[in-house]
Amino acid sequence: MQRLHRMPFGTELVEEGVRFALWAPSAQEVALVLGERTIGMPVEDGGWRRLTVREAKAGDRYAFRIDGSLSIPDPASRFQPDDVHKPSLVVDPTAYRWSDSNWTGRPWEEAVIYEVHVGTATPEGTYAALAGKLEELRDVGITVIELMPVADFPGRRNWGYDGVLLYAPDAAYGTPDDLKRFVDRAHSLGLMVMLDVVYNHFGPSGNYLHTYAKSFFTERHPTPWGAGVNVDGKNGGQVVRDFFIHNALYWLEEYHFDGLRLDAVHEIRDDRSEHVLVELAERVRTTLPHREIHLVLENDSNEASRLDRDPSGEPRHYTAQWNDDVHHAWHALLTDEDEGYYADYADEPVRWLARALAEGFAYQGEPSPHRDNQPRGEDSTHLPPDAFVAFLQNHDQIGNRAFGDRLSDLVAPEKRAVAYAALLLGPNPPMLFMGEDWAASTPFQFFVDFSDDPDLSKAVRDGRRREFGRFSAFADKTNAARIPDPTQATTFEASRLDWSEAEREPHKGIRDEIRRLLELRRRHVVPLLASRFLDADYSLPRPDAFDVIWHYETGDLRFTLNTGQSPLAMSDTRNGWTLLWKSDGVTIDGDNLTLPQWAGAILMNEAA
Incomplete structure (x- = not known):
């Protein structure tokens, strides 16, 4: 089976040869550089340049020469064998023969997500090597592999959020066919694959759009990275919108991904009546109506309206959002950290966590101290738990710590046990970060490779240390100097997983418990989640304890937690x-459930 997404950008193999297309409204002259040949490209309406070359073929290198001097890669390149500054490669998307013709995905209630950085997940750092780990992950109970961004970034190492060529899988990890082979293998094992995409900015090195398509960006919408993407302007706004919408469709159709996670969408600003996020989701839903496609947001604004359901309970646009509130409340509760955004939760972490578990967002319009007391969020009480991806760690929450330390380095095992039981047996789709399933000892640190730009490397290195200078632990310059240099290869190498740990204690026991919890989830919780969600409620019997109950058409799920120093007795627990699960020391006597200090229990019942 062959797969191809047709788009107005980039290259397309046609009967007459290869069609090349570039939107370059700011350029006076554009020429195609094809091997040793240079061919002028005529201008068309709207700033488009198109040219079909009969002699061109898959495997040819090509570039565009702007105004007689600057040679650039194709912004819609399908592959960059020699990184972001060099010529692009003509790719035949239909050359790969897929074997998953019957695959249409899996329902969202079955999602157990495993976030992965391809470059550090294995010693080889390739799609092929990661494919060799898929069966092992499936056997643990993972159902979704979520790849951090793979769009071509400068250098050989990067988290992926500095991507500049959004259609080209980075060559550091393998070829386009290697990535397709990875997805194909995952599907053969019953695993879904999602991809993290970045539509709010381009990285600082290798983005040439501003030289020939200035109106791709606008100062009307500033972002932390500079001018925002111009998805709403009169001068080219629709072309820019189409660039990102086609990109989403491209990954879903040509690479057969089962979903996308859209990074930091609160930084995509759009003054049109229909936001580009709505247009993108509607195009995806109408183009691929017979597949289980899951679109997930990262959205610091907590816009519950983006997660609305239709009368049948299906997502109108977006399936879910990463729920930072759940993470932040758990983290403040488990670690007592209260700086940065944890300041929003440190005053009453038990209450904030209970509300987030029961209602979706903790902040639903309340003023956020971390954000200068600006209101944050919208009412989310009408949304089901499956609209909120829950996690205790992810790439940001580990990697944006100074030393990339994991929760297992910070929290006692008995507290972690409660948190993981709640995560993996709760009604939210749970997410684990790679290695979290065995409490990996390796950190995940921030790393980049701007070796061709010493000034940029210095700016990143200095900026990293300034960022942590705001925290009390790094006010001292000696401590700040210990922060790993993100530009050094050793920082990247230190972040590689050691999979052999999973076979040794204490890591083996931790993974066995994760596997056991996920089996309980599969057998007991998932069937409940497949029924209609009714509502949820929570109570605080003491300031240091809560009781949350989620009501479904076929039964109820309940999580009771005591974080105090004295035991907590709860009634009405045996009727x-x-x-399903309890901490050590929890006892049941008649209708009473007694929890010792820092203990929890998870229960469920079936509707009469």
């Missing part, structure tokens, strides 16, 4: 309730 139809089945105990």
Whole structure:
């Protein structure tokens, strides 16, 4: 089976040869550089340049020469064998023969997500090597592999959020066919694959759009990275919108991904009546109506309206959002950290966590101290738990710590046990970061490779240390100097997983427990989630304890937590309730459930 996404950008193999297309409204002259040949490209309406070359073929290198001097890669290149500054490669998308013709995905209630950085997930750092780990992850209970961004970035190492050529999988990890082979293998094992995409900015090195398509960006919408993407302007706004919408469709159609996670969409500003996020989701839904496509947001604004359901309970646009509130409340509760955004939760972490678990967002319009008391969020009480991806760690929450340390380095095992039981047996789609399933000892640190630009490397290095200078632990210059240099290869190498740990204690025991919890989830929780969600409620019997109950058409799920120093007795726990999990020391006597300090229990019942 062959797969191809047709788009107005880039190259397309046609009967007459290869069609090349570039939108360059700011350029006076554009020429195609094809091997040793240079061929002028005539201008068309709207700033388009198109040219079909009969002699061109898959495997040819090409570039565009702007105004007689600057040679640039294709912004819609399908592959960059020699990185972001060199010529692009003509790719035949239909050359790969897929074997998953019957695959249409899996329902969202079955999602157990495993976030992965391809470059550090294995010693080889390739799609092929990661494919060799898929069966092992499936056997743990993972159902979704979520790849951090793979769009071509400068250098050989990067988290992926500095991508500049959004259609080209980075060559550091393998070829386009290697990535397709990875997705194909995952599907053969019953695993979904999602991809993290970045539509809010381009990286600082290798983005040439501003030289020949100035109206791609606008100062009307400033972002932390500079001028925002111009998705709403009269001068080229629709072309820019189409560039990102086609990119989403490209990954879903040509690479057969099962979903996308859209990075930091609160930085995509759009003054049109229909936001580009709505247009993108509607195009995806109408183009691929017979597949289980899951679109997930990262959105610091907590816009519940983007997650609305239709009368049948299906997402109108976006399936879910990463729920930072759940993470931040858990982290403040487990670690007592109260700087940065944890300041929003440190005053009453138990209450904030209970509200986030029961209602979706903790902040639903309340003023956020971390954001200068600006209101944050919208009412989310009408949304089901599957609209919120829950996690205790992710790439940001580990990698944006000074030393990339994991939760297992910070929190006692008995507290972690409660948190992981709640995560993996709760109704939210749970997400684990790579290695979290065995409490990996390796950190995940921030790393880049701007070796061709010493000034940029210095700016990143200095900026990293300034960023942590705001925290009390790094006010001292000696401590700040210990922060790993993100531009050094050693920082990247230190972040590589050691999979052999998973077979040794204490890591093996941790993974066995994760596997056991996920089996309980599969057998007991997933069937409940497949029924209609009714509502949820929570109570605080003491300031240091809560009781959350989620009500579904076929039954209820319950999580009770005591974080205090004295035992907590809860009644009405045996009338139809089945105990799924409990901390050590939890006892049941008649209708009473007694939890010692820092203990929890998870129960469920079936509707009469």
